[in-house]
Amino acid sequence: WEWRTGKAVACTKCITGPFLSSAEIPEWRTVLLGCGNGYTLKWNWQYDDIDYLPWMSRGPFEMIAMTMKLVMACKNKALAGVGALLKGEKYITQHKFLDAVLPEFPSIENSYKCLYFINDFFFGTSFGATKAVAYVPTYLRFVTGSADGRVRYWDSQTGVLLNVMRGHHGPVNAIVGSLVKQEAISGGEDGTVRVWCLEKGVQKFLFIQDYGGPIYSVAIYPANRIVVAGSADGYVRFWDLNSGMLLCAINTGGTAVLGVAINPSGPLGQILAAGADGYVRVFNPR
Secondary structure: OOOOOOOOOOOOOOOOOOEEEEEEEHOOOEEEEEEEEOOEEEOOOOEEEEEEOOOOOOOOOHHHHHHHHHHHOOOOHHHHHHHHHHHOOOHHHHHHHHHOOOOOOOHHHHHHHHHHHHHHHHHHHOOOEEEEEEEEOOOEEEEEEEEEEEEEEEEEOOOEEEEEEOOOOEEEEEEEEEOOOOOOEEEEEEEEEEEEEEOOEEEEEEEOOOOOOOOOEEOOOEOOOEEEEEEEEOEEEEEEEEOEEEEEEEOOOOEEEEEEEEOOOOOOOEEEEOOOOOEEEOOOOO
Protein backbone atom coordinates (compact mmCIF):
# COMPACT_ATOMS: atom_id res chain seq x y z
CA TRP A 1 0.00 0.00 0.00
CA GLU A 2 0.94 3.63 -0.55
CA TRP A 3 0.45 4.84 3.00
CA ARG A 4 -0.09 8.50 2.08
CA THR A 5 -2.95 7.83 -0.35
CA GLY A 6 -4.19 4.41 0.77
CA LYS A 7 -3.77 3.11 -2.79
CA ALA A 8 -2.85 -0.55 -3.33
CA VAL A 9 0.55 -0.75 -5.09
CA ALA A 10 0.82 -4.53 -5.50
CA CYS A 11 -1.05 -7.68 -4.50
CA THR A 12 -0.33 -11.40 -4.22
CA LYS A 13 -2.11 -14.38 -2.68
CA CYS A 14 -1.47 -17.82 -1.24
CA ILE A 15 -3.85 -20.34 -2.77
CA THR A 16 -3.41 -22.92 0.00
CA GLY A 17 -4.14 -20.94 3.13
CA PRO A 18 -3.63 -17.68 5.01
CA PHE A 19 -0.53 -15.56 5.43
CA LEU A 20 0.43 -15.66 9.11
CA SER A 21 3.49 -13.38 9.18
CA SER A 22 5.42 -10.90 7.08
CA ALA A 23 8.70 -8.98 6.95
CA GLU A 24 10.38 -6.66 4.48
CA ILE A 25 13.77 -6.62 2.75
CA PRO A 26 13.80 -2.90 1.82
CA GLU A 27 17.00 -3.07 -0.23
CA TRP A 28 15.32 -5.35 -2.78
CA ARG A 29 11.69 -4.19 -2.53
CA THR A 30 10.95 -7.72 -1.39
CA VAL A 31 8.45 -9.00 1.16
CA LEU A 32 8.80 -12.28 3.08
CA LEU A 33 5.50 -14.03 3.80
CA GLY A 34 4.95 -16.93 6.18
CA CYS A 35 2.16 -19.24 5.02
CA GLY A 36 -0.25 -21.54 6.78
CA ASN A 37 1.00 -24.44 4.65
CA GLY A 38 4.54 -24.20 6.08
CA TYR A 39 6.12 -22.45 3.11
CA THR A 40 7.81 -19.05 3.05
CA LEU A 41 7.16 -16.82 0.03
CA LYS A 42 9.84 -14.38 -1.13
CA TRP A 43 7.89 -11.82 -3.16
CA ASN A 44 9.51 -9.02 -5.16
CA TRP A 45 6.45 -6.78 -5.39
CA GLN A 46 8.04 -4.42 -7.94
CA TYR A 47 8.30 -7.18 -10.59
CA ASP A 48 5.67 -9.52 -9.09
CA ASP A 49 8.25 -12.31 -8.86
CA ILE A 50 7.63 -15.05 -6.25
CA ASP A 51 9.90 -17.79 -4.90
CA TYR A 52 8.38 -20.60 -2.82
CA LEU A 53 10.76 -21.81 -0.11
CA PRO A 54 9.79 -25.19 1.38
CA TRP A 55 10.67 -25.90 4.98
CA MET A 56 13.43 -28.36 3.99
CA SER A 57 14.96 -26.28 1.18
CA ARG A 58 18.70 -26.75 0.80
CA GLY A 59 19.28 -24.89 -2.44
CA PRO A 60 17.66 -25.04 -5.89
CA PHE A 61 19.63 -27.85 -7.54
CA GLU A 62 19.43 -30.12 -4.53
CA MET A 63 15.66 -29.59 -4.64
CA ILE A 64 15.46 -31.49 -7.95
CA ALA A 65 17.19 -34.57 -6.52
CA MET A 66 15.11 -34.32 -3.35
CA THR A 67 11.90 -34.15 -5.35
CA MET A 68 12.75 -37.20 -7.43
CA LYS A 69 13.78 -39.16 -4.34
CA LEU A 70 10.52 -38.31 -2.59
CA VAL A 71 8.46 -39.36 -5.60
CA MET A 72 10.23 -42.72 -5.84
CA ALA A 73 9.82 -43.28 -2.10
CA CYS A 74 6.09 -42.66 -2.41
CA LYS A 75 5.82 -45.09 -5.32
CA ASN A 76 7.84 -47.80 -3.56
CA LYS A 77 5.85 -47.37 -0.35
CA ALA A 78 2.62 -47.87 -2.25
CA LEU A 79 3.93 -51.15 -3.69
CA ALA A 80 5.50 -52.58 -0.53
CA GLY A 81 3.91 -54.79 2.14
CA VAL A 82 0.33 -53.97 2.98
CA GLY A 83 0.47 -51.23 0.36
CA ALA A 84 0.34 -53.94 -2.30
CA LEU A 85 -3.18 -54.71 -1.15
CA LEU A 86 -4.19 -51.14 -1.85
CA LYS A 87 -3.68 -51.29 -5.60
CA GLY A 88 -7.25 -50.21 -5.97
CA GLU A 89 -8.59 -46.71 -5.97
CA LYS A 90 -5.98 -45.26 -3.58
CA TYR A 91 -3.05 -46.71 -5.54
CA ILE A 92 -4.44 -45.47 -8.85
CA THR A 93 -5.16 -42.03 -7.38
CA GLN A 94 -1.62 -41.68 -6.03
CA HIS A 95 0.04 -42.69 -9.27
CA LYS A 96 -2.21 -40.51 -11.39
CA PHE A 97 -1.31 -37.66 -9.07
CA LEU A 98 2.44 -38.34 -9.34
CA ASP A 99 2.28 -38.63 -13.12
CA ALA A 100 0.39 -35.35 -13.28
CA VAL A 101 2.70 -33.25 -11.12
CA LEU A 102 6.10 -34.77 -11.92
CA PRO A 103 7.65 -33.15 -15.00
CA GLU A 104 9.60 -35.33 -17.42
CA PHE A 105 12.58 -32.97 -17.28
CA PRO A 106 12.38 -31.20 -13.90
CA SER A 107 13.75 -27.68 -13.63
CA ILE A 108 14.41 -25.63 -10.51
CA GLU A 109 11.06 -23.84 -10.74
CA ASN A 110 8.78 -26.81 -11.29
CA SER A 111 10.68 -28.87 -8.70
CA TYR A 112 9.67 -26.36 -6.05
CA LYS A 113 6.07 -26.53 -7.18
CA CYS A 114 6.16 -30.32 -7.52
CA LEU A 115 7.61 -30.77 -4.03
CA TYR A 116 4.93 -28.54 -2.56
CA PHE A 117 2.10 -30.52 -4.19
CA ILE A 118 3.60 -33.87 -3.19
CA ASN A 119 4.01 -32.84 0.44
CA ASP A 120 0.50 -31.44 0.53
CA PHE A 121 -1.02 -34.53 -1.13
CA PHE A 122 0.79 -37.25 0.82
CA PHE A 123 1.72 -35.63 4.11
CA GLY A 124 -0.53 -32.63 4.63
CA THR A 125 1.19 -29.82 6.52
CA SER A 126 2.93 -32.06 9.06
CA PHE A 127 5.86 -29.65 9.33
CA GLY A 128 3.49 -26.90 10.49
CA ALA A 129 2.69 -23.36 9.47
CA THR A 130 5.32 -20.65 9.20
CA LYS A 131 4.01 -18.49 12.03
CA ALA A 132 6.79 -15.90 12.18
CA VAL A 133 9.33 -14.37 9.81
CA ALA A 134 11.93 -11.63 10.29
CA TYR A 135 14.65 -9.96 8.26
CA VAL A 136 18.26 -10.03 9.53
CA PRO A 137 19.99 -7.06 7.85
CA THR A 138 23.56 -8.30 8.34
CA TYR A 139 24.48 -10.38 5.25
CA LEU A 140 20.91 -9.97 3.85
CA ARG A 141 19.39 -13.04 5.49
CA PHE A 142 16.16 -13.90 7.27
CA VAL A 143 14.72 -16.24 9.89
CA THR A 144 11.42 -18.08 10.22
CA GLY A 145 9.63 -19.68 13.14
CA SER A 146 7.31 -22.64 12.54
CA ALA A 147 4.59 -24.61 14.25
CA ASP A 148 6.99 -27.56 14.52
CA GLY A 149 8.98 -25.57 17.11
CA ARG A 150 12.00 -24.92 14.89
CA VAL A 151 13.77 -21.71 13.95
CA ARG A 152 15.17 -21.71 10.41
CA TYR A 153 17.88 -19.42 9.05
CA TRP A 154 17.85 -18.60 5.29
CA ASP A 155 19.94 -16.90 2.66
CA SER A 156 17.71 -14.20 1.12
CA GLN A 157 19.48 -14.21 -2.22
CA THR A 158 19.64 -17.95 -3.00
CA GLY A 159 16.85 -19.36 -0.82
CA VAL A 160 19.29 -21.82 0.77
CA LEU A 161 18.44 -23.05 4.27
CA LEU A 162 21.57 -22.37 6.32
CA ASN A 163 20.60 -23.67 9.76
CA VAL A 164 17.74 -25.33 11.64
CA MET A 165 17.59 -24.68 15.38
CA ARG A 166 15.62 -26.74 17.88
CA GLY A 167 14.66 -25.79 21.42
CA HIS A 168 11.04 -24.67 21.69
CA HIS A 169 8.57 -27.23 23.04
CA GLY A 170 5.71 -26.15 20.82
CA PRO A 171 5.08 -23.65 18.02
CA VAL A 172 7.24 -20.57 17.52
CA ASN A 173 4.79 -17.65 17.61
CA ALA A 174 7.11 -14.67 17.10
CA ILE A 175 10.63 -13.90 15.95
CA VAL A 176 12.82 -10.84 15.45
CA GLY A 177 16.30 -10.43 13.94
CA SER A 178 19.12 -8.39 15.45
CA LEU A 179 20.02 -5.21 13.58
CA VAL A 180 23.74 -5.51 14.28
CA LYS A 181 24.52 -9.20 14.84
CA GLN A 182 23.77 -12.58 13.30
CA GLU A 183 21.27 -13.28 16.09
CA ALA A 184 17.54 -13.83 16.38
CA ILE A 185 15.11 -13.82 19.29
CA SER A 186 12.09 -16.11 19.25
CA GLY A 187 9.02 -16.41 21.47
CA GLY A 188 7.09 -19.65 21.73
CA GLU A 189 3.90 -21.35 22.82
CA ASP A 190 5.97 -22.91 25.63
CA GLY A 191 6.27 -19.51 27.32
CA THR A 192 9.98 -19.05 26.66
CA VAL A 193 12.08 -16.46 24.85
CA ARG A 194 15.22 -17.85 23.22
CA VAL A 195 18.22 -16.04 21.75
CA TRP A 196 19.95 -17.82 18.87
CA CYS A 197 23.43 -17.51 17.34
CA LEU A 198 22.48 -17.94 13.69
CA GLU A 199 25.94 -18.63 12.29
CA LYS A 200 26.60 -21.51 14.70
CA GLY A 201 22.97 -22.63 14.96
CA VAL A 202 23.02 -22.73 18.76
CA GLN A 203 20.94 -21.24 21.55
CA LYS A 204 22.68 -18.46 23.50
CA PHE A 205 20.07 -17.52 26.13
CA LEU A 206 16.83 -18.91 27.49
CA PHE A 207 14.41 -16.53 29.24
CA ILE A 208 11.60 -18.12 31.24
CA GLN A 209 8.74 -15.98 32.54
CA ASP A 210 7.03 -16.64 35.85
CA TYR A 211 3.70 -17.11 34.12
CA GLY A 212 3.76 -20.24 31.95
CA GLY A 213 1.51 -19.06 29.13
CA PRO A 214 2.43 -18.51 25.48
CA ILE A 215 4.52 -15.61 24.19
CA TYR A 216 2.88 -13.99 21.19
CA SER A 217 5.23 -11.14 20.26
CA VAL A 218 8.86 -10.06 20.56
CA ALA A 219 10.88 -6.96 19.72
CA ILE A 220 14.44 -5.76 20.26
CA TYR A 221 15.78 -2.30 21.03
CA PRO A 222 17.98 -0.79 18.30
CA ALA A 223 21.07 -0.88 20.52
CA ASN A 224 20.65 -4.67 20.74
CA ARG A 225 20.74 -4.72 24.55
CA ILE A 226 17.12 -5.26 25.58
CA VAL A 227 14.52 -7.72 24.30
CA VAL A 228 10.79 -7.15 24.82
CA ALA A 229 8.11 -9.88 24.86
CA GLY A 230 4.32 -9.76 24.96
CA SER A 231 2.55 -12.65 26.69
CA ALA A 232 -0.84 -14.29 27.08
CA ASP A 233 -1.19 -12.96 30.64
CA GLY A 234 -1.26 -9.36 29.39
CA TYR A 235 2.26 -8.47 30.48
CA VAL A 236 5.13 -6.97 28.49
CA ARG A 237 8.48 -8.11 29.89
CA PHE A 238 11.97 -6.70 29.36
CA TRP A 239 15.18 -8.76 29.51
CA ASP A 240 18.81 -7.64 29.37
CA LEU A 241 20.53 -9.50 26.52
CA ASN A 242 23.95 -9.27 28.13
CA SER A 243 23.13 -10.52 31.63
CA GLY A 244 19.88 -12.41 30.98
CA MET A 245 18.18 -10.55 33.85
CA LEU A 246 14.49 -9.64 33.86
CA LEU A 247 14.51 -5.83 34.02
CA CYS A 248 10.82 -5.12 34.47
CA ALA A 249 7.27 -6.26 33.61
CA ILE A 250 4.35 -4.03 32.58
CA ASN A 251 0.74 -5.06 33.10
CA THR A 252 -1.10 -3.80 30.01
CA GLY A 253 -4.58 -4.55 31.29
CA GLY A 254 -5.20 -8.28 31.39
CA THR A 255 -5.68 -9.35 27.77
CA ALA A 256 -3.04 -11.18 25.72
CA VAL A 257 -0.40 -8.97 24.09
CA LEU A 258 -0.45 -10.06 20.44
CA GLY A 259 2.07 -7.51 19.16
CA VAL A 260 4.83 -5.26 20.51
CA ALA A 261 6.81 -2.57 18.73
CA ILE A 262 9.42 0.00 19.67
CA ASN A 263 9.01 3.58 18.49
CA PRO A 264 12.12 4.26 16.35
CA SER A 265 11.76 8.05 16.42
CA GLY A 266 11.03 8.87 20.06
CA PRO A 267 10.54 9.33 22.84
CA LEU A 268 13.46 6.96 23.27
CA GLY A 269 12.32 3.53 24.44
CA GLN A 270 8.59 4.07 23.87
CA ILE A 271 6.70 0.75 23.63
CA LEU A 272 3.48 0.03 21.72
CA ALA A 273 1.50 -3.03 22.78
CA ALA A 274 -1.40 -4.48 20.75
CA GLY A 275 -3.90 -6.36 22.91
CA ALA A 276 -6.44 -9.07 22.17
CA ASP A 277 -9.14 -6.62 23.30
CA GLY A 278 -8.55 -4.47 20.20
CA TYR A 279 -6.59 -1.69 21.93
CA VAL A 280 -3.06 -0.47 21.23
CA ARG A 281 -1.46 0.88 24.40
CA VAL A 282 1.57 3.17 24.50
CA PHE A 283 4.06 3.10 27.37
CA ASN A 284 6.72 5.76 27.82
CA PRO A 285 10.00 5.06 29.64
CA ARG A 286 10.62 6.69 32.99
